[in-house]
Structures are given as C-alpha cells and as structure tokens.
Amino acid sequence: MFAKEVYVSRRRTLLAKMAAQGQKGIILFIGNVEAPAQYKDNCYKWRQDSSWLYYFGLDDPQYAAILDIESGEETVYANDVEIGDIIWMGPQPTVASKAALVGVAATKPYGALEADVEKALAAGRPVHHLPPTRYYNTLKLMKLLGSADGSSLPLIQAVISMRLVKEEVEIAAIDDACALGYEMHSVARDSIVPGIIEQEIVGKMEGVTLAKGWGVSFPTILTQHGETLHNHLHDKVIEPGKLMVIDAGAESNEHYASDFTRTYPTSGKFTQKQREIYQIVCNCNELAFSLTKPGTAYRDVHLAAARCMLDGLSALGLVHGDLDEMVALGIAGLFQPHGLGHNMGLDVHDMEDLGENLVGYDPDQTRAKQLGLGSLRMARRLVPGNVITDEPGIYFIPALIEQWKQDGTGKGFVNFAKLEGYYDFGGIRLEDDVLVTADGARRCGPKRLPIAPDDVEAAMAR
Amino acid sequence: MFAKEVYVSRRRTLLAKMAAQGQKGIILFIGNVEAPAQYKDNCYKWRQDSSWLYYFGLDDPQYAAILDIESGEETVYANDVEIGDIIWMGPQPTVASKAALVGVAATKPYGALEADVEKALAAGRPVHHLPPTRYYNTLKLMKLLGSADGSSLPLIQAVISMRLVKEEVEIAAIDDACALGYEMHSVARDSIVPGIIEQEIVGKMEGVTLAKGWGVSFPTILTQHGETLHNHLHDKVIEPGKLMVIDAGAESNEHYASDFTRTYPTSGKFTQKQREIYQIVCNCNELAFSLTKPGTAYRDVHLAAARCMLDGLSALGLVHGDLDEMVALGIAGLFQPHGLGHNMGLDVHDMEDLGENLVGYDPDQTRAKQLGLGSLRMARRLVPGNVITDEPGIYFIPALIEQWKQDGTGKGFVNFAKLEGYYDFGGIRLEDDVLVTADGARRCGPKRLPIAPDDVEAAMAR
Numbered sequence: 001m002f003a004k005e006v007y008v009s010r011r012r013t014l015l016a017k018m019a020a021q022g023q024k025g026i027i028l029f030i031g032n033v034e035a036p037a038q039y040k041d042n043c044y045k046w047r048q049d050s051s052w053l054y055y056f057g058l059d060d061p062q063y064a065a066i067l068d069i070e071s072g073e074e075t076v077y078a079n080d081v082e083i084g085d086i087i088w089m090g091p092q093p094t095v096a097s098k099a100a101l102v103g104v105a106a107t108k109p110y111g112a113l114e115a116d117v118e119k120a121l122a123a124g125r126p127v128h129h130l131p132p133t134r135y136y137n138t139l140k141l142m143k144l145l146g147s148a149d150g151s152s153l154p155l156i157q158a159v160i161s162m163r164l165v166k167e168e169v170e171i172a173a174i175d176d177a178c179a180l181g182y183e184m185h186s187v188a189r190d191s192i193v194p195g196i197i198e199q200e201i202v203g204k205m206e207g208v209t210l211a212k213g214w215g216v217s218f219p220t221i222l223t224q225h226g227e228t229l230h231n232h233l234h235d236k237v238i239e240p241g242k243l244m245v246i247d248a249g250a251e252s253n254e255h256y257a258s259d260f261t262r263t264y265p266t267s268g269k270f271t272q273k274q275r276e277i278y279q280i281v282c283n284c285n286e287l288a289f290s291l292t293k294p295g296t297a298y299r300d301v302h303l304a305a306a307r308c309m310l311d312g313l314s315a316l317g318l319v320h321g322d323l324d325e326m327v328a329l330g331i332a333g334l335f336q337p338h339g340l341g342h343n344m345g346l347d348v349h350d351m352e353d354l355g356e357n358l359v360g361y362d363p364d365q366t367r368a369k370q371l372g373l374g375s376l377r378m379a380r381r382l383v384p385g386n387v388i389t390d391e392p393g394i395y396f397i398p399a400l401i402e403q404w405k406q407d408g409t410g411k412g413f414v415n416f417a418k419l420e421g422y423y424d425f426g427g428i429r430l431e432d433d434v435l436v437t438a439d440g441a442r443r444c445g446p447k448r449l450p451i452a453p454d455d456v457e458a459a460m461a462r
Numbered sequence: 463m464f465a466k467e468v469y470v471s472r473r474r475t476l477l478a479k480m481a482a483q484g485q486k487g488i489i490l491f492i493g494n495v496e497a498p499a500q501y502k503d504n505c506y507k508w509r510q511d512s513s514w515l516y517y518f519g520l521d522d523p524q525y526a527a528i529l530d531i532e533s534g535e536e537t538v539y540a541n542d543v544e545i546g547d548i549i550w551m552g553p554q555p556t557v558a559s560k561a562a563l564v565g566v567a568a569t570k571p572y573g574a575l576e577a578d579v580e581k582a583l584a585a586g587r588p589v590h591h592l593p594p595t596r597y598y599n600t601l602k603l604m605k606l607l608g609s610a611d612g613s614s615l616p617l618i619q620a621v622i623s624m625r626l627v628k629e630e631v632e633i634a635a636i637d638d639a640c641a642l643g644y645e646m647h648s649v650a651r652d653s654i655v656p657g658i659i660e661q662e663i664v665g666k667m668e669g670v671t672l673a674k675g676w677g678v679s680f681p682t683i684l685t686q687h688g689e690t691l692h693n694h695l696h697d698k699v700i701e702p703g704k705l706m707v708i709d710a711g712a713e714s715n716e717h718y719a720s721d722f723t724r725t726y727p728t729s730g731k732f733t734q735k736q737r738e739i740y741q742i743v744c745n746c747n748e749l750a751f752s753l754t755k756p757g758t759a760y761r762d763v764h765l766a767a768a769r770c771m772l773d774g775l776s777a778l779g780l781v782h783g784d785l786d787e788m789v790a791l792g793i794a795g796l797f798q799p800h801g802l803g804h805n806m807g808l809d810v811h812d813m814e815d816l817g818e819n820l821v822g823y824d825p826d827q828t829r830a831k832q833l834g835l836g837s838l839r840m841a842r843r844l845v846p847g848n849v850i851t852d853e854p855g856i857y858f859i860p861a862l863i864e865q866w867k868q869d870g871t872g873k874g875f876v877n878f879a880k881l882e883g884y885y886d887f888g889g890i891r892l893e894d895d896v897l898v899t900a901d902g903a904r905r906c907g908p909k910r911l912p913i914a915p916d917d918v919e920a921a922m923a924r
Contacts, residue, residue, distance in 0.1 A: 088690070088691045210661070211661060399549060
C-alpha cells in the first residue's frame with residue numbers, strides 16, 4: 001500500500017473531475033469478494049479489484065465505498081470481525097483503522113450499503129459505477145440497482161484519464177514487477193532442455209513469482225506453437241530445433257504487472273531460417289522503442305513496426321510490393337494479427353474492462369477493422385507516464401494463410417508458395433515494457449532480458 | 463481423463479438412482495466458465511466444476527449437459543470454435559468428438575440450452591440441478607430458471623452417494639496427488655531457514671505443484687501462528703524457536719486433491735515444551751488411523767482422538783478430571799476447535815457445496831453444537847472407498863482461552879493459570895490422507911511424510 005496521501009489525492013482528483021463535468025450524485029465502488037475455485041470456501045488466491053486498489057488501496061475482500069460528488073463525503077463499507085472469527089482468523093485491525101490508513105474517516109457495515117444506495121436513488125441522485133469485472137459484482141449491482149448494465153461513461157473516462165498516466169510511486173512499483181519478471185524469465189530460459197515437459201518450466205518460473213510477488217500477472221503462455229496465440233496448455237515434450245515462445249509476467253505484492261515475451265531456440269542455437277525471422281521481429285521491437293515519445297501516436301508506431309516487418313519479409317521473398325501500399329492494405333496482419341502493444345499497470349491489459357477503445361483510443365481516433373491494426377489496444381498519442389508494451393511478432397498460421405489464399409486477400413503481395421515452407425515454423429514474439437518519459441522512453445525494470453539473437457544464444461550457453 | 467466407460471457408467475448409475483427414487487424430469491449440469499482475476503479476459507487458472515468432471519470429464523469452459531431421467535437421453539451443450547478463433551487458439555477438436563470421448567453422442571450449441579430447459583419447464587417437468595458453486599452459475603441458473611435456489615435434494619443425495627465411495631481409478635489418482643503433495647511438503651521442510659520470509663517457501667512449494675500438477679488444492683497455510691486457523695498471509699520473517707504449521711496440498715492434472723499438514727520447529731529441533739505437545743498430537747493422529755475401518759463412525763474416531771488429547775494434556779497438568787466427562791463436555795474443543803477430518807477427492811473438502819451435513823453425516827446422525835465436534839465435517843460410518851483426512855491439532859488461542867475463562871466454560875477442568883504459559887506457543891496440526899479399505903485403512907500416497915518428532919528432526923538435519 002502507498003502512503004495515505006496518494007489515495008486521498010486520487011479521490012479528490014476524481015471528485016473534482018466529475019464535478020468539473022457537471023456530474024451530480026454518488027460514485028459507488030464495489031471491491032471484490034473471494035473467487036471460488038471449487039466449492040465456495042475453497043477460493044483462488046485473493047485478488048482485489050484494480051480500480052478499488054487505485055482509489056482505496058485496502059486489500060481485503062468485501063469492501064465497498066460511496067463518494068458523494070456534491071458533498072465530497074467518503075464512506076467505506078465493510079464488516080469488522082466478530083469474536084467467533086477471531087478464533088479462526090486471529091485478532092484483526094478494525095475497518096475504521098484500515099480506512100484511516102487511506103484517509104477515509106467514515107465507515108459503516110457492509111450491509112448498510114444497500115440502504116444508502118436506495119436513499120440516493122429515492123432522492124433521484126445518479127449512482128455512478130464502473131462496469132463490473134467479476135460475476136459477484138454483477139450480482140451485487142443487480143441487487144443494488146436492478147441492473148449491472150448502467151455503468152457511468154463520465155466516471156469511466158475520469159478513471160481512465162487518471163490511471164493512464166502513472167505516478168512516480170506506480171512507476172517504481174512497475175519497475176519492481178519488472179525486476180521479478182526478469183527473474184522469472186531468466187529461470188525459464190535456463191530451464192529449457194529438450195525432453196522435459198513444458199509444464200516443468202512453467203512451475204519453476206511461477207514458483208519464482210509466488211516466492212517474491214503475488215503471482216503471475218496473467219496465465220503464462222509457454223509454447224512450441226507460438227503461432228497459436230492463446231495457448232495455455234503446457235503438456236508437450238520439448239523437442240530440439242523448435243522455437244519456444246514464453247510470454248509471462250509477474251504481479252508484485254503491490255499488484256502491479258510486468259509482461260515480457262522472449263522466444264528461444266529449444267536447442268540453444270537458432271537455425272538460419274529461425275534467425276532470419278527472429279532478426280526481423282527484433283528490428284521491429286527496437287524501431288518501435290526508438291519511436292516511442294510524447295506526442296507520437298502509438299498507432300503510428302504500430303504502423304512503422306508493420307512497415308519494418310514487411311521490409312524484412314520482402315528481403316526474404318515472402319512478400320513483395322510497395323511497402324507503403326502493403327502497410328495500408330494491412331498485409332502485415334497476416335504475420336502479426338495482434339497489435340503492437342497495450343497499456344500496463346494494475347492490470348496487465350490496463351483497465352481493459354473499462355472499454356478497450358475508451359482506454360486505448362483518443363476521441364479523434366477510430367479503431368481500424370483490419371487484422372492486426374484492428375487488434376491494437378493502445379493507439380493514443382503518448383504522454384509522459386504512459387506505460388505500454390512493445391511486442392511485435394511474426395507467426396506462420398497455416399489456417400490463416402490458407403484462408404487468405406482462398407479469399408484472394410493479399411494476392412499479388414504475398415508469396416503463398418514460399419510460405420508453405422514455413423507451415424511448421426511456429427511463431428516469434430519479443431516484448432518489453434516501456435515507460436514514456438518527458439523526452440522519450442525508457443524500458444521498465446532494472447535490466448533488459450537478452451534479446452539480440454547472439455545475446456540469447458550466449459545466455460542459453462551459460 | 464479416465465476411460466469413456468467410467469463416465470458412461472457413472473451417468474447410468476446416477477439416472478438409475480434417480481429413477482429408483484421415482485424422480486422424473488431432467489438433470490441439468492452447468493460446467494464452469496473462466497473466472498476473471500482482474501478484467502474479464504484475464505482469468506485465474508482454469509478449473510472445471512468437480513461434479514461436472516465426475517460425470518462428464520470434459521475439462522473445457524462453457525459446457526453444460528442435460529440428462530433425461532425418463533428417456534435416458536444425454537445431451538452436451540457447447541460451442542465449436544470458429545475460423546476466427548482458430549487463428550488465436552489453433553485447430554481444436556469439435557464438441558462432438560470431445561463428447562464422444564466420454565460416451566455422449568448428442569451435442570448442441572451452448573445457446574440451445576435455454577430453449578431445451580424452457581421446453582422441459584413448459585411441459586411441467588422437474589429440472590434437477592446441484593447448488594451453484596460459482597457466481598457465474600448462479601447468474602446462469604437465474605436466467606434459465608428464474609432462481610438459483612431450487613437445487614434438488616434427491617440429485618444431491620444421489621451424487622453424494624456416488625462420489626463418497628472412490629473407484630479404483632480415483633484411488634490411483636488420489637495416490638498420485640499425494641505423491642506430489644509429499645514432494646511439495648519435502649521441498650518446504652528443506653527450505654525452512656530462520657531469516658527468510660515465509661512467502662519464499664510458499665513460492666518454492668507451489669512451484670513444485672505447478673511443475674507437475676494443476677497447482678495447490680487449496681490456498682496454502684504456512685504460518686508461525688498455527689493458532690490462527692485461517693491464515694493465508696506469508697509475510698513474516700521466519701524466527702528461530704517457533705513452530706511452523708504447513709497445511710498444503712497438491713491438485714493433480716487430473717484434478718484430484720491431496721492435503722497434508724506437518725508442523726516443524728523452525729530451528730530444526732523441538733524445545734521440550736514443543737515436543738510434549740507435539741507428541742500428544744502425534745499420538746492422536748496414530749490412534750485415529752488405527753481406529754479407521756469399515757463400520758466405525760468417524761464421529762467416534764474424532765471422540766477417541768479427543769479423549770487421547772485430553773489424556774495427554776492431563777499428564778501435563780493443563781486439564782484435570784474424568785476423561786469421559788471431559789470428552790462429553792467438549793473440553794477438547796478449547797484446544798482443537800476443528801473436526802478430526804473431512805472427505806477428500808475432486809474437492810479437497812469433497813462436495814462441500816452440496817451441503818456439509820448431507821455429505822458428512824448419516825441420516826441418523828445429528829451434528830453437534832459443541833466447539834470442535836460441531837466443526838467435524840465427516841462423521842459417517844465408514845465404508846471401503848471413503849477417503850478422509852486424519853488431522854488432529856492442538857492450538858493455544860489466547861482469545862478463546864480468555865473467553866472460556868470469562869464465561870466459566872471448562873471451569874474445574876481447565877487449568878487456566880498454567881495455560882497462560884502457552885499464550886505464545888502457537889499451534890500444532892498433523893494431517894494424513896487415509897483410504898478406508900475392505901478390512902481397515904491405508905494412508906494414501908507412496909510415502910508418508912516424517913511425523914514422529916525424532917524423524918522430523920532427522921529429516922530437517924539432512
């Protein structure tokens with residue numbers, strides 16, 4: 001938890017933003033409850049709601065709060081433990097003492113929330129809330145308001161405007177999460193040995209994050225089929241001569257994320273064919289970083305990386321034609337069907353539930369429909385304090401290539417015949433976390449994972 | 463996943479049990495969907511519903527099924543992946559081919575569930591379902607049936623009667639989970655070093671379970687405050703001279719649980735005072751195991767262990783009086799406020815959401831109100847195939863002792879003055895997993911974790 005002043009100031013800013021827009025009424029925040037894994041009392045590891053953490057910091061289940069936009073009143077709702085609970089849970093600080101740690105003076109039992117929301121509704125006052133991220137919160141909003149669908153656009157926009165720009169304390173927390181992410185990736189890289197099951201590496205690397213942090217910031221992707229972008233199975237034996245994509249991050253005990261991807265030759269050395277593609281992805285990653293600075297739209301950085309990718313693929317004869325024309329036509333989407341990056345913070349895709357377009361697009365930007373660019377989560381003009389990922393990738397996805405060939409998409413630009421030689425290639429992605437600074441950018445974390453192909457081979461040889 | 467015949471036979475038995483009770487209508491099973499940790503697409507590790515796994519085995523999100531009690535018809539509801547998904551998820555087997563693996567011939571899209579449930583309702587046919595374990599399932603049942611509260615007692619009883627008695631394939635799966643639990647506990651024991659943070663051990667041991675199994679079967683308890691029974695914080699530095707309770711288990715990739723507790727002296731050697739209490743708990747554990755056999759009520763085993771505990775505490779002068787009288791009065795509950803054990807299987811507290819009393823009590827048994835015995839989750843007369851835990855413990859809980867002293871509970875039996883010398887003692891629990899066999903019992907797993915105090919010290923000295 002940060003110092004009290006951090007939370008007091010954030011809530012004051014939020015109320016001021018809402019008032020400045022002429023909003024009235026109350027803001028309702030509902031924290032998470034435990035999430036059952038099996039039966040109701042056997043839960044997944046406790047994770048608080050990110051926006052709750054941002055404004056209230058209190059990392060316990062079943063908390064809620066009301067902020068009164070007009071009066072500035074702040075109330076936290078939660079239950080003190082009873083003597084029966086003390087036997088099982090030990091002596092606990094009171095809700096009042098916890099709320100005081102984040103500068104909230106007024107507390108009430110959790111059950112009082114309902115009456116207070118009803119009172120506001122009866123008085124005809126708007127009740128602003130964020131979209132629910134958990135099914136419990138959906139149920140709770142249905143109970144309180146009759147529906148969970150009425151989230152407040154002004155509130156969403158105010159929250160996004162604040163969480164998009166990381167404070168100094170947050171940047172330090174992200175650097176810490178990146179240090180832990182570096183460590184978990186290093187352990188993973190050192191564990192790649194043909195013959196073992198992928199899961200053995202996953203266990204080792206996740207053990208590192210659990211030993212020093214909250215755990216993984218998202219389910220680990222570790223696969224010799226990098227072309228399958230959402231692959232959470234780790235049941236394959238590691239085979240020599242393959243490429244292994246490891247996309248994984250740590251969440252620190254303070255709940256900030258890191259998110260790195262590296263791609264390794266399972267035998268420790270790239271083949272010539274692997275190295276050629278790898279070098280293109282590496283060039284795209286470096287180019288994107290060099291272009292990242294305040295004032296530049298990350299959409300343009302995505303397109304510059306796409307151009308760089310097509311340039312490299314041209315040199316290999318996999319595509320041919322005018323680079324700008326190919327960029328405009330979205331040919332790069334065949335190889336990289338995802339965007340260059342996303343915001344990162346308390347969520348690894350920061351604030352994704354507040355709406356991808358509201359988070360990642362300036363009001364004058366429209367999201368493209370093209371494969372690749374259409375999946376870009378962060379297109380905005382960058383400002384200092386943005387934390388984003390830089391994650392180009394090249395994948396050879398037989399089903400997609402066949403689909404394009406059949407539909408005639410990319411005809412005249414894509415060398416479909418030559419691509420057949422890549423159907424068993426897999427995929428490569430290289431991802432760093434980047435902070436936009438006053439005059440450019442820096443990579444987050446104390447150390448950068450080896451990325452140049454020679455450096456990767458050297459690290460694997462140790 | 464087990465062989466197809468296992469699931470076919472289980473469903474046939476279930477339908478036969480329902481029909482034999484004169485039940486009509488359909489049985490509705492709703493599998494789990496992914497559980498969001500942060501935003502909706504960033505989820506906790508996937509975990510299927512246990513009763514779904516038992517009857518249908520299919521380990522994927524968003525599956526449902528209807529069994530028709532009268533016609534015997536079986537239908538699985540789930541969606542095939544579309545071409546758009548194949549790009550992200552790779553080629554996937556069809557729902558029909560998956561359902562065939564567990565012997566279900568008829569499949570429909572997930573969306574068809576609603577109409578089929580409506581049809582049954584319109585025809586006035588009962589819709590039997592289990593109590594929901596996840597908030598999503600509550601929402602789904604509300605949508606399908608208008609309420610999630612109408613779970614079917616005959617169905618619950620039929621499911622319990624089956625899952626309580628483990629089949630050979632399940633016993634083998636539990637032995638595997640116990641082998642992994644043994645390994646994680648061994649790593650933990652070897653990692654206890656004064657000066658490090660508890661979390662470092664947790665990360666290491668959980669890494670072991672993730673490398674070879676699904677993960678932990680419940681959130682790990684690892685604490686130098688064993689007297690705090692629900693303690694999931696691991697932020698303390700390990701201090702010399704303390705007792706560390708480690709209550710943790712593995713869930714195998716087949717989703718069967720293990721659940722072991724051991725208590726270690728952080729310095730590697732028990733003090734005299736620690737050893738005295740430890741030996742009592744150890745005696746209770748061994749006695750309980752020796753009494754575990756078909757026909758014996760586990761409630762009586764609990765009471766025999768309580769008597770053994772009071773006997774040992776008498777010898778130390780912490781209680782005094784007639785042992786049988788003290789057992790009847792529940793004096794042991796001051797030291798062990800929990801029960802001797804619970805059923806274990808696909809859930810670590812097996813089937814807890816189906817109702818603790820329905821699972822753990824024979825129809826002619828009534829749950830006690832006494833502290834300790836009242837928390838006993840498994841009281842039934844044992845039958846071969848039951849898998850239960852044997853987990854006595856002694857805790858010195860200052861808040862509870864003070865409460866008894868103030869209320870006059872245990873007056874004349876409890877030596878409150880002497881107990882004050884134990885306020886900083888902590889707690890000890892020793893837990894094994896036990897299978898009831900045809901003529902007695904055996905401990906699950908290939909090896910038993912060291913438990914006798916000398917053996918524990920020897921293991922820690924290595």
